[in-house]
Amino acid sequence: MFYPPDPSSSHVSTIGGNILENSSGPKGLKYGTTKEYVIGLELVTPQGEIIRTGGKTVKNVTGYDLTRLIVGSEGTLGVVTEIILRLIPKPKARKTMLASFPSVVQSGHAITKILSSGILPAALELMDNACIRAVEAYQPCGLPVEDAALVIIEVDGHPAAVEEEIADCGRICAEMGATTVRTARTEGERQEIWKARKLVSPAITRMGPTKISEDATVPRSRIPEMMERLERIRAKYNINLVVFGHAGDGNLHPNIITDKRNIEEMRRVEDAVGEIFEAAVALGGTLSGEHGIGTLKAPYMELELGKAGLDMMARIKRAWDPNNIMNPGKIFPGPGQTKVKLLP
Amino acid sequence: MFYPPDPSSSHVSTIGGNILENSSGPKGLKYGTTKEYVIGLELVTPQGEIIRTGGKTVKNVTGYDLTRLIVGSEGTLGVVTEIILRLIPKPKARKTMLASFPSVVQSGHAITKILSSGILPAALELMDNACIRAVEAYQPCGLPVEDAALVIIEVDGHPAAVEEEIADCGRICAEMGATTVRTARTEGERQEIWKARKLVSPAITRMGPTKISEDATVPRSRIPEMMERLERIRAKYNINLVVFGHAGDGNLHPNIITDKRNIEEMRRVEDAVGEIFEAAVALGGTLSGEHGIGTLKAPYMELELGKAGLDMMARIKRAWDPNNIMNPGKIFPGPGQTKVKLLP
Numbered sequence: 001m002f003y004p005p006d007p008s009s010s011h012v013s014t015i016g017g018n019i020l021e022n023s024s025g026p027k028g029l030k031y032g033t034t035k036e037y038v039i040g041l042e043l044v045t046p047q048g049e050i051i052r053t054g055g056k057t058v059k060n061v062t063g064y065d066l067t068r069l070i071v072g073s074e075g076t077l078g079v080v081t082e083i084i085l086r087l088i089p090k091p092k093a094r095k096t097m098l099a100s101f102p103s104v105v106q107s108g109h110a111i112t113k114i115l116s117s118g119i120l121p122a123a124l125e126l127m128d129n130a131c132i133r134a135v136e137a138y139q140p141c142g143l144p145v146e147d148a149a150l151v152i153i154e155v156d157g158h159p160a161a162v163e164e165e166i167a168d169c170g171r172i173c174a175e176m177g178a179t180t181v182r183t184a185r186t187e188g189e190r191q192e193i194w195k196a197r198k199l200v201s202p203a204i205t206r207m208g209p210t211k212i213s214e215d216a217t218v219p220r221s222r223i224p225e226m227m228e229r230l231e232r233i234r235a236k237y238n239i240n241l242v243v244f245g246h247a248g249d250g251n252l253h254p255n256i257i258t259d260k261r262n263i264e265e266m267r268r269v270e271d272a273v274g275e276i277f278e279a280a281v282a283l284g285g286t287l288s289g290e291h292g293i294g295t296l297k298a299p300y301m302e303l304e305l306g307k308a309g310l311d312m313m314a315r316i317k318r319a320w321d322p323n324n325i326m327n328p329g330k331i332f333p334g335p336g337q338t339k340v341k342l343l344p
Numbered sequence: 345m346f347y348p349p350d351p352s353s354s355h356v357s358t359i360g361g362n363i364l365e366n367s368s369g370p371k372g373l374k375y376g377t378t379k380e381y382v383i384g385l386e387l388v389t390p391q392g393e394i395i396r397t398g399g400k401t402v403k404n405v406t407g408y409d410l411t412r413l414i415v416g417s418e419g420t421l422g423v424v425t426e427i428i429l430r431l432i433p434k435p436k437a438r439k440t441m442l443a444s445f446p447s448v449v450q451s452g453h454a455i456t457k458i459l460s461s462g463i464l465p466a467a468l469e470l471m472d473n474a475c476i477r478a479v480e481a482y483q484p485c486g487l488p489v490e491d492a493a494l495v496i497i498e499v500d501g502h503p504a505a506v507e508e509e510i511a512d513c514g515r516i517c518a519e520m521g522a523t524t525v526r527t528a529r530t531e532g533e534r535q536e537i538w539k540a541r542k543l544v545s546p547a548i549t550r551m552g553p554t555k556i557s558e559d560a561t562v563p564r565s566r567i568p569e570m571m572e573r574l575e576r577i578r579a580k581y582n583i584n585l586v587v588f589g590h591a592g593d594g595n596l597h598p599n600i601i602t603d604k605r606n607i608e609e610m611r612r613v614e615d616a617v618g619e620i621f622e623a624a625v626a627l628g629g630t631l632s633g634e635h636g637i638g639t640l641k642a643p644y645m646e647l648e649l650g651k652a653g654l655d656m657m658a659r660i661k662r663a664w665d666p667n668n669i670m671n672p673g674k675i676f677p678g679p680g681q682t683k684v685k686l687l688p
Contacts, residue, residue: 045656049652051649051652051653052649052650052653055563055628055630057562057593057594057595057629057630058372058373058593059368059372059593059594059630059633060632060633061365061635061637062631062648063649064675065366065413065415066653069412069413072408072409073408089463090462118433120432158505160505161501217401218401219399246403249402251403286405288404288406289404289405290405291405292405301406305407306395308391308393308394309396309397309410311393312389315663315664316408316413320656320659331407331408
């Protein structure tokens with residue numbers, strides 16, 4: 001059987017953390033997020049009562065869906081002590097392809113064309129030129145360092161479907177002006193392709209002492225616009241901004257490499273992060289696709305939800321946890337918290 | 345593109361109703377319920393404020409998942425005025441099979457074997473002998489009236505996968521002792537098979553003036569046990585109980601044919617319905633897989649959720665709708681409401 005959610009942090013993250021953050025990862029595009037696989041929970045409430053939500057059936061409409069309310073609640077509603085997960089049959093085959101493009105716009109068109117052709121890849125990942133160069137400097141993988149964007153496509157399912165779909169993806173990439181199109185012929189070659197993607201985070205971490213990792217998410221048709229806005233934010237604030245992420249579902253990871261000892265630069269980074277949130281919301285997207293709110297994004301909750309929307313969330317928090325003993329300070333902005341604050 | 349939820353009532357139900365009941369149907373097995381396809385809502389709150397939840401991105405972890413809290417809330421939290429749905433690529437091919445078995449237990453084993461073989465059918469429906477006979481009496485479809493159970497299996501996806509999987513399903517059914525195994529060769533033959541399933545509800549409606557339709561759901565491995573318990577309930581209360589439903593996900597539809605003018609029989613039916621709820625919960629299942637709670641099942645909420653679990657739901661209702669103006673009387677039991685009440 002198969003448990004699809006695959007956060008890129010799976011070597012360090014735990015299932016408890018995955019549930020309370022509603023983690024995702026590359027496979028979210030085809031298979032959905034952690035939420036889709038949690039069908040029951042045991043929770044200790046702020047009152048110290050033990051409750052069970054959902055159960056062992058996939059269908060359950062007995063009152064409100066408390067399971068999915070708790071998934072992604074960042075520990076603010078209670079302590080999860082048991083999790084019931086749903087598994088699905090494991091796909092029989094998969095194929096992985098790497099394609100690179102001379103411009104980000106071309107890669108965006110290839111992604112849109114693939115998704116509108118009736119193919120739903122298991123993963124559709126994007127790395128910008130800064131990421132490609134960072135990986136090659138860190139651990140050479142033979143990536144095309146001159147290209148503006150690199151796309152990794154994985155399809156899975158029945159062997160015949162997989163053969164056909166990966167061929168179609170290759171044809172579409174070539175039509176959209178790809179300079180490289182390479183399909184892994186062996187599991188070893190497949191792992192080589194994924195290694196390049198998984199090295200992005202360690203590689204960019206080496207570029208500077210402090211890494212600020214965001215996950216602003218936009219409707220996938222708006223990815224080219226979001227990439228342009230990120231480019232403008234990079235220039236405006238003169239910061240080291242690299243972009244990679246789950247392009248198939250619009251979940252980008254703009255990362256800023258900085259140094260928290262450089263107070264002047266950190267102020268610029270704070271403003272830039274705020275502007276990234278504003279750009280995502282302006283394009284019909286969200287502050288966070290999979291990382292959650294925590295304290296950093298809390299000041300921007302009202303921007304996305306509006307005063308009334310945030311109030312309806314706060315009503316739930318107060319009704320469940322009137323003494324605010326469950327992970328206080330998370331999700332909801334404190335008094336006077338109006339902008340990103342990276343420095344103490 | 346493809347919107348998978350297909351409530352059997354789709355010829356009369358509306359998308360608004362589907363959202364507030366979290367409707368499902370045969371395709372829930374492979375594709376999940378309505379909830380999985382709703383990514384954003386506009387809601388008028390009980391305070392008369394307009395809020396937007398979720399949005400146009402599939403991934404969104406900006407605070408609590410209000411979208412999925414509202415889906416299935418039976419109108420008790422506000423008025424939905426806009427719905428953003430997600431579509432997926434349409435499967436390229438599908439195949440439909442009808443198999444019948446001399447005993448319900450054998451059909452249960454066939455279902456379990458298919459699902460554990462790595463095949464995830466788009467639909468896996470069950471009809472008991474009473475349903476088979478009711479359909480044949482209403483509108484003859486050439487169904488095997490001597491058999492105890494009829495199973496309808498539909499697989500969809502890539503043409504090669506579909507061919508292979510339907511052949512495997514046929515082989516498994518034969519191994520488990522099926523007396524009939526028939527695959528539709530044309531779209532017309534496919535519609536003939538589905539017609540038999542869709543006629544169940546009108547056919548049994550003709551069997552008596554009053555039809556009480558339930559949807560108690562159990563983990564799918566417990567279906568044979570649930571069928572036995574239903575058989576015992578039928579005998580104990582001497583009622584006309586027929587069973588059909590979405591066997592693949594454990595979502596059965598026990599229907600009682602009765603006459604509301606027969607007070608004595610209706611009392612027995614009330615007790616039988618209560619015992620069906622108790623049986624589902626005892627087997628690790630739920631009061632309702634897709635019909636919702638309304639007023640009929642409200643007295644049994646505490647049986648499934650416990651006092652503390654029901655209290656946590658009621659806290660949300662009170663926090664959002666302190667004046668109880670949104671569909672009052674639904675989901676939450678009123679004072680002294682302790683058992684099923686079918687008569688005024």
